[in-house]
Amino acid sequence: MHFTTAAAPVVAPTVTSVTPINAATGVAINSKLTATFSEAMTATSITAIGVFSLTGPFVTPVLGTVTFDAPSNTATFSPTNPLANDTTYNAIISMGAKNLSGTTLASAFQWSFSTALTPDTTAPKVSFTSPADLETNVAINRKVIATFNEAMDPLTMILADVTVVGRPAPSWDWRPTPPQASRSPSPPVRISPPTAPTT
8 A cells, every 4th residue: 555645734933913903093203113924934034124114104115124023033123314203004924924844924913093282202211120129039040121111222131231130141032022121041040159349
């Protein structure tokens, strides 16, 4: 008896979240756009011209640069100039976006939003941390988490000069929903003996 097995089904990557969200209103005119994918993607396919684009009224292209953060599978569109006030914009990620196997999106992904009248000048805040500030008896291998009160630029989070017990921590993992950065100490955080007082 002879038989032939079926080919493994091809699962297309998808866009799992975007900022601003679809149909958002009052978006700051100095905002960046982000799109997070369901799996690892080929960076060059995301940053290629025309794959991640933004248009304004009368389908006018918005100039900007596209970057891709592999650890979070997140693409960021940074407009060259502030967006226009009180204007509707349409963003699109074309089928040119590919995963590491070369599989494209099943269809182009589109969303829209409208801007506010002024730039966003309110500084973001850390709304939650784990461990909590001044918490004691923390396990030496516990993951450090910081959650923010609004969407953040993933590249600034990954490259942020954040320290854990005085050591640089350049490799932060970023989750866009909720906006959260985390890091597992490697090697585990050491418990330092108390410093003798000086006289």
